Amino acid sequence: MLAYYFDMALRNIRRNGTLSALMVLAIAVGIGASMTTLTVMHLLARDPLPGRSARLFYPQVNPTPKGYEGGDEPPDVMDYRSAMDLWRAGRADRQTLIVDSQLRVTAPDARTPPLMGQMLSTTADFFPMFDVPFLYGSGWSADDDAKQAHVAVISFDTNRRLFGGANSVGRTVRLRDTSVRIVGVLDTWRPSPLFYDVAAGRFAHGDTADFYGKVQDVMTPLSTGLQINDGHFQQFDCWALAPVPGHLQEAPCVWVKLWVQLDTPARVAAYRDFLAGYAAQQKALGRYEVAEGTRLRSLMAWLDYNGVVPSDVQLQTNLAFAFLAICLFNATGLLLANFLRRSGEIGVRRALGATRQAIFVQCFVEAGVIGAFGGFGGWLLTLAGLWLVRQQPVAYADMAHIDVAMFAVTFLLAILSSLLAGCFPALRASRVPPALQLKTLG
Numbered sequence: 001m002l003a004y005y006f007d008m009a010l011r012n013i014r015r016n017g018t019l020s021a022l023m024v025l026a027i028a029v030g031i032g033a034s035m036t037t038l039t040v041m042h043l044l045a046r047d048p049l050p051g052r053s054a055r056l057f058y059p060q061v062n063p064t065p066k067g068y069e070g071g072d073e074p075p076d077v078m079d080y081r082s083a084m085d086l087w088r089a090g091r092a093d094r095q096t097l098i099v100d101s102q103l104r105v106t107a108p109d110a111r112t113p114p115l116m117g118q119m120l121s122t123t124a125d126f127f128p129m130f131d132v133p134f135l136y137g138s139g140w141s142a143d144d145d146a147k148q149a150h151v152a153v154i155s156f157d158t159n160r161r162l163f164g165g166a167n168s169v170g171r172t173v174r175l176r177d178t179s180v181r182i183v184g185v186l187d188t189w190r191p192s193p194l195f196y197d198v199a200a201g202r203f204a205h206g207d208t209a210d211f212y213g214k215v216q217d218v219m220t221p222l223s224t225g226l227q228i229n230d231g232h233f234q235q236f237d238c239w240a241l242a243p244v245p246g247h248l249q250e251a252p253c254v255w256v257k258l259w260v261q262l263d264t265p266a267r268v269a270a271y272r273d274f275l276a277g278y279a280a281q282q283k284a285l286g287r288y289e290v291a292e293g294t295r296l297r298s299l300m301a302w303l304d305y306n307g308v309v310p311s312d313v314q315l316q317t318n319l320a321f322a323f324l325a326i327c328l329f330n331a332t333g334l335l336l337a338n339f340l341r342r343s344g345e346i347g348v349r350r351a352l353g354a355t356r357q358a359i360f361v362q363c364f365v366e367a368g369v370i371g372a373f374g375g376f377g378g379w380l381l382t383l384a385g386l387w388l389v390r391q392q393p394v395a396y397a398d399m400a401h402i403d404v405a406m407f408a409v410t411f412l413l414a415i416l417s418s419l420l421a422g423c424f425p426a427l428r429a430s431r432v433p434p435a436l437q438l439k440t441l442g
Helices: 002-015 017-045 080-089 142-147 156-163 222-229 265-284 299-306 311-341 343-351 356-390 404-430 434-441
Strands: 056-060 094-106 115-122 134-137 151-154 172-175 178-186 218-221 257-261 295-298
Touching: 002 017, 002 356, 017 311, 017 356, 017 404, 056 265, 056 299, 080 094, 080 257, 080 265, 094 222, 115 156, 115 222, 134 156, 142 222, 151 156, 151 172, 156 178, 172 218, 178 222, 218 222, 265 295, 295 299, 311 356, 311 404, 356 404
Parallel strands: 115 218, 151 178
Antiparallel strands: 056 257, 056 295, 094 115, 094 172, 094 257, 134 178, 151 218, 172 178
């Protein structure tokens, strides 16, 4: 019976070509607009480390004086001493410190111009904690951290620009005026967002697109990075002058990020207690004025707290779905007009024994077929919309591609939307009085 209804739907669509085309267009435009923005939202809001994010946490303490900016929340990053104290305590299953800066990168034995690159200074656990993929070589060891080893890991793009993509492990690059040996080359790694570098997103006046840029060009042990680029790291916030200008390790500034991996709920609870105990100890020593307010957020909670999805994307998504609702109202009106135009035909079928349920199902199937055509058109418009997004000057533009899941959602949303739009018209058509229509035909 469904095959018969499907055949009837195709016949009716062909017979009412102009009206059917308008219905398909209304659904396609609404689906295209909503799925373009929803796809971008899906790409920006997804879990950057599925299966691992629940074990990664971002600790916070508050070394700032009372009444300093920030309200009830501690700073997003730590001062150097606090971060080093917590890291050296070794209370986590894994832990890593992170700071970044900009510097000149050159390859003495390669005929390539120098580049201004981003350097990430971190510790050895960074790579296994965040499941970082390597094309060549590997990360450095904890012993390299302790010895201030002059080693580095470079990104896939940096390796391509400096060495043409060849295996550069063992070769030398110069960071400012210091030579370091390459021990690893990253594979094409593009976490979305750059979760390990997220901070102060909620203070960025809606502009959090920088969290979707590419990974840093070069990575070094933290101790080595401090030696090479001391005084050039970006301070997040300061509340007094540094005792020695340019030496951030002693400065009253927050600028260091700490991530910890805690593999069990018991370890999470223990680390939370350790964090509170450390803050209380520092207050007793007179270094902290406030012991309360420590935080330990999971990776996804930290991203949510910082509002990493740009506000303009959220607004565009809301507007697109409002536009989809308008398109559905238009489609509903067109379907109603289409079905009521066939009142005489429906009356004859009712008089010949067709039930209201049969009429309703036939009209419902026709709405679904129109939705399928609209879904195909919506998919084409979504591809066009994503192409336009990729032309925009934003950090996440090159990531705007539809995946299998969103491809399926596009068609499902189109069919569900058309069925929803067809409910009232199908119900109205099924209630056409057959006697009145037959009398009119006579």
